[in-house]
Amino acid sequence: MIKYEKNFLEMQEKFAIVARFSAIMDEHTCPLCKFLNDRVITLDNPDYRRFTPPLHYHMEGDNHTKCRCFWTYISKNEKPKVNWVHPSQELITKYYRKK
Numbered sequence: 365m366i367k368y369e370k371n372f373l374e375m376q377e378k379f380a381i382v383a384r385f386s387a388i389m390d391e392h393t394c395p396l397c398k399f400l401n402d403r404v405i406t407l408d409n410p411d412y413r414r415f416t417p418p419l420h421y422h423m424e425g426d427n428h429t430k431c432r433c434f435w436t437y438i439s440k441n442e443k444p445k446v447n448w449v450h451p452s453q454e455l456i457t458k459y460y461r462k463k
């Protein structure tokens with residue numbers, strides 16, 4: 365685990381990248397994924413691991429599919445604006461179902 369984390373940091377330093385959360389936006393996208401769509405995070409933020417998709421599987425009794433989101437990596441040379449906002453506890457409780 366420690367090694368894993370170290371690799372992320374090395375990767376970030378070596379390639380100077382940040383990650384952008386990319387959701388497939390349609391009527392099956394849940395409010396949590398919608399909220400995170402297009403937000404940019406640095407890889408040393410603990411939320412990077414926590415919100416690495418899939419964030420949930422198909423949820424019984426609603427019309428949201430399993431999470432289809434992914435990270436897009438952007439070079440810091442492109443001067444991306446880091447605009448990550450930690451989702452509200454309500455969104456997490458309702459839609460976050462990591463195995």
Ligand SMILES: [Zn+2]
Binds near residue numbers: 394395430459
């Ligand atoms: Zn979702």
Ligand SMILES: [Zn+2]
Binds near residue numbers: 419433
């Ligand atoms: Zn998702």
